[in-house]
Amino acid sequence: MAKVWKYLRRHWMLYAMLIPGLAYIIIFKYIPMYGLSIAFKDYEGIGDIANAQWVGWENFTKLFSKAAFIRSFKNTVIISFAKILFGFPAPIILALFIDSLRKKGLKKLVQTSVILPNFISWVVIYGLMYAILGPSSGVISEILTFFGFEGKIPDLLSSKEYFREVIVGSYIWKSAGIGTIVYLAALTGIDPQLYEAAAIDGAGPWRKTWHISLAGLRTTIIVMLIFRVGEMMHAGFDHIYAISNNAVISVADIIDTYIYRVGLEQGNFSLATAAGFIQSIIGLVMVLITNYVAKKVDPDSGIM
Amino acid sequence: MKKRSMRLFALLLAAMMTCTACQAPAADTTTAAPGNQETKAPATETTGAAEATEPAPSWTNDDDAEITIMMVQSAVPGADDLVIAELEKRTGTKINMISVAGADYAVKLSSMIGAGNIPDIFEVRDLSDAQKYIDAGILANVEDLLTEVAPNVMEETKDVLYEIPVNDGGVYMVPVMSRSYAMNLNVRTDWLENLGMKMPTNLDEYKEMLRAFTEDDPDKNGEDDTYGLEFILDHVGQYAWVSVFGAYGIPAGKNGSAVTIELEDGTISTWVKHPRFIEAMTYIRSIVDAGYCEPDFVSVPAATSYEALWTGVAGVMEFQCVGPTNNWYPGRYTEDPLPTFDFPIIEGPYGDSGVAAKYVDYSNGFVFSSTCKNLEGAARIANYCMSQEGSELMTYGIEGVMWQWVDEANGKMEYLGEYTDSAVHRAAGGYCHRRLFVPSFHAELRTLNAQTQAGVQEAYDNAIEWAYIPYVSEVYTENGADMDQAIDEMMAELFTTTGDLQEVYDRWIEEWETLGGTEWEAELTEMWKEMNK
Known part of the structure; x- marks a missing residue:
């Protein structure tokens, strides 16, 4: 113990810097966890949670008996999986592309251009999507009409068949750019001599990308994947809420939008917390599984 | 080392448990007992020495305390809110106004109440919420207070105050007295003139007019750039197609549960279960499929x-006429000369016409928190806002600074200086708080132009009565979100399907009944019988 105190005294400034971060996590992440007990209580949003009546698993039973929740659960899994499958590699590919640019000015221009969409709200993006994809007056429709097309193009924004593709496509367009920052930072950490040595050995751009760039990014990719999988049950409330409508809601309604409708608009806090609790538990399990698999594949990777 | 660490950990754990143990009973004693409907707010002690002298008021009256008001705002004011500053001056209070948009209101209020941060005056938009708050003891019974301090409120609400179910045993909620505007069919008369057509009076003429607005170049600019009716799917029942539903005798509402009707067998149900619903939908689809309305x-x-109406792309829109012929006029319109409108009443095949009646909404009103430190000041605010002068302040701002009367007897006013710009007017608080304790004949209604006033009255006069039940439905509280969602999705499918409308309708109604619709009908039917005893 004396050794520990001595060590702490010697490095007290470093540990002092930890305090704000720790305080933030404790106050805003751990203490609110007490609110999870609402999922097991009959709480109406008024008064002390401690005084609400315990109801055991009743809220969970009720939740799984609702067809709308089951539908939102399925949609969440499908949309999240599609976002990971198609959206996760996008920033990696984009980062490799940006890194391969040799002209500094062009590199900066591309980097800034791809990051910008992240700062536009989904409401505005929906306006842009309608301006482009709108079947009667959208840009695509106008161009086709200009070239003599007389039919009506399909309304992607109101079509159940295509709406999930619209969700994934717009997600990639908005978020791929900002996602490149971490990978570009990791790429700058790769020793340039490795590329030079590979070039001397006759490696072309593809081989250099595969054996040096991607190999150098491996740990970062795994950590980012674990984080992304952890958020799998959160398929993007603001995204779906802003761009969906009643014609496509059956393929777009996710747990977050369901919670908003039933929990906050209807004031059923216990049911909403139960749904959120399920999301978190599944997220935690997914993180543990991904971390386990990552450790098996590469013992140096993973987050714990 | 290990042993000492364990000891330290155990000590820490014991200390935490001790704290928890000490805290628990304290929490119990501070919580209001559920079901207690008594107001327990008086901050002024009435015991001891006070008993011997004159009795202290049975409500709080700390004029130094700030009164927090939270309500749905008609518009969001800027940081320098002249209207609230003036209201403070005229009522001798300190006010903190929280502006919230309608869509976010329920969420924000729930969060604040959940956190124990209860506004002193706040708007309630659902009777089940109001009852919940009363049961939890967070609302004040203001019956004596309003009787003594707010005569305007008592006079204005005298016919309905005690009809409100939550005011059984006291006054907890003051209703919003202004009826919302009923919908009008706003038709461009200049286009009709260009085409040599008369205002339609029945469904066949209405359809022919929409066709002509789409195909016969009603603006005479030589281009195929117009269509008949502007609407969006989300507004069906709320604004869109309500006149057509009305022509079939159906009082349409915002969602499945907004308007309830009595079926032939005496069951109270959603308006979409009207026996002529599919007939009306078939007519509507004939217009949609022919392309006489907004294609997207x-x-x-x-x-x-909305821009489609403002820019001369669409010639018809169903909306309260206060928008197209008053509030949007002429500023929003881009054409020169300006478009002109009138509001026809369309008669259906069975001689029906009109739109769903608008009643004073018993489920929408203002309540006072039992934790308010200046209930007397809060009542003064209510009293002032329910006066004619108060309504003028809350709607148009400070007279002589922001606006002035041109012809008060005929309700003609004008904005002054920089306040002619509606953005500046709203930034200074004009129009933003107009719904706070609004009286029935409020300032906006008095100052509408003559055509709009006539349109508002016409819509009220041609109302279709429906079964208005102001009581709280337990089934709806539990399943309402899912039931309404089912009706919304049914509407979407009915408007887009290429299949059989009846099949789609039957499938969704069955789904709605399974989600709680049948139980809801039984519950409402009982309430209706009780009301009509």
Whole structure:
């Protein structure tokens, strides 16, 4: 113990810097966890949670008996999986592309251009999507009409068949750019001599990308994947809420939008917390599984 | 080392448990007992020495305390809110106004109450919420207070105050007295003139007019750039197609549960279960399929939809006429000369016409928190806002500074200086708080132009009565979100399907009944019988 105190005294400034971060996590992440007990209580949003009546698993039973929740659960899994499958590699590919640019000015221009969409709200993006994809007056429709097309193009924004593709496509367009920052930072950490040595050995751009760039990014990719999988049950409330409508809601309604409708608009806090609790538990399990698999594949990777 | 660490950990754990143990009973004693409907707010002690002298008021009256007001805002004011500053001056209070948009209101209020941060005056938009708050003891019974301090409130609400179910045993909620505007069919008369057509009076003429607005170049600019009716899917029942539903005798509402009707067998149900619903939908689809209306009605953003009327793309829109012929006129319109409108009443095949009646909404009102430190000041605010002068302040701002009367007897006013710019007017608080304790004949209604006043009255006069039940439905509280969602999705499918409308309708109604619709009908029917005893 004396050794520990001595060590702490010697490095007290470093540990002092930890305090704000720790305080933030404790106050805003751990203490609110007490609110999870609402999922097991009959709480109406008024008064002390401690005084609400315990109801055991009743809220969970009720939740799984609702067809709308089951539908939102399925949609969440499908949309999240599609976002990971198609959206996760996008920033990696984009980062490799940006890194391969040799002209500094062009590199900066591309980097800034791809990051910008992240700062536009989904409401505005929906306006842009309608301006482009709108079947009667959208840009695509106008161009086709200009070239003599007389039919009506399909309304992607109101079509159940295509709406999930619209969700994934717009997600990639908005978020791929900002996602490149971490990978570009990791790429700058790769020793340039490795590329030079590979070039001397006759490696072309593809081989250099595969054996040096991607190999150098491996740990970062795994950590980012674990984080992304952890958020799998959160398929993007603001995204779906802003761009969906009643014609496509059956393929777009996710747990977050369901919670908003039933929990906050209807004031059923216990049911909403139960749904959120399920999301978190599944997220935690997914993180543990991904971390386990990552450790098996590469013992140096993973987050714990 | 290990042993000492364990000891330290155990000590820490014991200390935490001790704290928890000490805290628990304290929490119990501070919580209001559920079901207690008594107001327990008086901050002024009435015991001891006070008993011997004159009795202290049975409500709080700390004029130094700030009164927090939270309500749905008609518009969001800027940081320098002249209207609230003036209201403070005229009522001798300190006010903190929280502006919340309608869509976010329920969420924000729930969060604040959940956190124990209860506004002193706040708007309630659901009777089940109001009852919940009363049961939890967070609302004040203001019956004696309003009787003594707010005569305007008592006079204005005298016919309805005790009809409100939550006011059984006291006064907890003051209703919003102004009826919302009923919908009008706003038709461009200049286009009709260009085409040599008369205002339609029945469904056949209405359809022919929409066709002509789409195909016969009603603006005479030589281009195929117009269509008949502007609407979006989300507004069906709330604004859109309500006149057509009305022509079939159906009082349409915002969602499945907004308007309830009595079926032939005496069951109270949603308006979409009206026996002529499919007949009306078939007529509507004939117009949609012919392309006489907004082609992108599913995906067009609401703002873009309004622009179609403002820019001369669409010739008809169902909306309260206060928008098209008063509030939007002439500023929003881009054409020169300006468009002109009138509001026809369309008669259906069975001689029906009109739109769903608008009643004073018993489920919408203002309540006072039992934790308010200046209930007397809060009552003064209510009293002032329910006066004619108060309504003018809350709607148009400070007279002589922001606006002035041109012809008061005929309700003609004008904005002054920089306040002619509606953005500046709203930034200074004009129009933003107009719904706070609004009286029935409020300032906006008095100052509408003559055509709009006539349109508002016409819509009220041609109302279709429906079964208004102001009581709280337990089934709806539990399953309402899912039931309404089912009706919304049914509407979407009815407007877009290429299949059989009856099949779609039957499938969704069965789904709605399974989600709680049948139980809801039984519950409402009982309430209706009780009301009509």
